[in-house]
Amino acid sequence: MSVRPWRDISRRKSRQIMVGKVPVGGDAPIAVQTMTNTLTSDAAATIAQILRCEEVGADIVRVSCPDVESTAALRTIVRGVNVPIVADIHFHYKRGLEAADAGAACLRINPGNIGSQARVKEIVNAAKANGCSIRIGVNAGSLEKHLLEKYGEPCPEALVESALEHMKMLQDEDFHEFKISVKASDVFLAVAAYNGLAEVCDYPLHLGITEAGGLQGGTVKSSIGLGMLLWAGVGDTIRVSLSADPVEEVKVGYHILKSLGIRARGVRVVSCPSCARQGFDVVKTVETLETRLAHITTPLSLSVLGCVVNGPGEARETDIGLTGGGNGRHMVFLSGITDHVIESEKMVDHIVMLVEKKAAELDAAKAAAEAAAIAAE
Structure with a gap:
């Protein structure tokens, strides 16, 4: 159940x-x-x-x-x-x-x-x-x-x-x-x-x-x-x-x-509408990330939240998470766990790199599992 x-x-x-x-x-x-x-x-x-x-x-x-x-x-x-x-x-x-x-x-x-x-x-x-x-x-x-x-x-x-x-x-x-x-x-x-x-x-x-x-x-x-x-x-x-x-x-x-969680293709982005608390321009960042990640077909999730109110909670539910912080430094979560910080000017390129890396890992794991299943037949 x-x-x-x-x-x-x-x-x-x-x-x-x-x-x-x-x-x-x-x-x-x-x-x-x-x-x-x-x-x-x-x-x-x-x-x-x-x-x-x-x-x-x-x-x-x-x-x-x-x-x-x-x-x-x-x-x-x-x-x-x-x-x-x-x-x-x-x-x-x-x-x-x-x-x-x-x-x-x-x-x-x-x-x-x-x-x-x-x-x-x-x-x-x-x-x-x-x-x-x-x-x-x-x-x-x-x-x-x-x-x-x-x-x-x-x-x-x-x-x-x-x-x-x-x-x-x-x-x-x-x-x-x-x-x-x-x-x-x-x-x-x-x-x-x-x-x-x-x-x-x-x-x-x-x-x-x-x-x-x-x-x-x-x-x-x-x-x-x-x-x-x-x-x-x-x-x-x-x-x-x-x-x-x-x-x-x-x-x-x-x-x-x-x-609806019925069928996944590509990156599912969870993002906030932004407000005065945001540590970076959420709207522009999400727009850029969606364009930069359009080539990814592997199902995975990315949260992009402008501040720490809901950011950590959403990040715990996604493969990769980005939460806005102060002084141009923002927290990055991997598999729901706090991992490292990234500066604003490097943020987008860094997230794209992490998503591409995660997609490659998931694809490799899927291929290995399929090969093992075929070998077991």
Whole structure:
């Protein structure tokens, strides 16, 4: 039993599917996704954007395929990147067939928009033939007319019913390699819909608060909605939808997961907002450190506190800690223990060095443990 039960998250049990080489659901790590905003027909620009997203940790990237030019470019895009590509198909089922043949790892569709069951069958056959999974994408902004007439407005029950109807269309073709999303721009609507869907199926769920807004507002809105669901154990993949660079979506996604202790990547910085007690410029120091340490992918923690009020306490909980002192001399903590002092002018370079050293040690220890496990088999 955990000594901190209030921190435990009991994750919903879901079946596992594969999106290319990435497992989704089951006991797999929660995947972080994003979507390109380049013209998919411009393969070079789309590849460049995907590669930048890969650098910050994107597990899966979705691209829109609204026309033949886009699916024609998809083959080049898939070959030019490392992450699995999800092809977003809405109304034209033939784009789904073309995308599957072009190497898409997953097809994002709304089966009800594809047309007849015969067309859904064609999509399923193409997915089976090419090893594609499917994401059923239900959205409050595009609910079916009969559901709007039945419920009067978008509501959690309508989103769940839509998802169940679409699920049946795939199940009737004996296809089960799919995940589902029930997105809404209203946080309460989305959370209620996902919770309702989680109770009636075991398929993996892709979380998102759609049309969340710009970088700041969208980050807050997504953090609230996704945080509520993830804390309840719901969700197998996430996408933070922002009117911003897709790279920022990935960064925010990891920050949400790190904040909940679900998945770590890179340096988790604990820092104070600063006040008149600060022994150094905390805001500028944190900004500089985050930039200087962006290349670190090894999970570790760093506390940067301006004074001794909370500094030592926070430092005890992090791998490396910095607490502001007087006369331009500040205390450095290693593994929660007071270790040495550092002068202001050397502080940033010194902390960067310590973090890089710690990351190298952790990487070496992990590699040694993996080698020992392989040798023991």
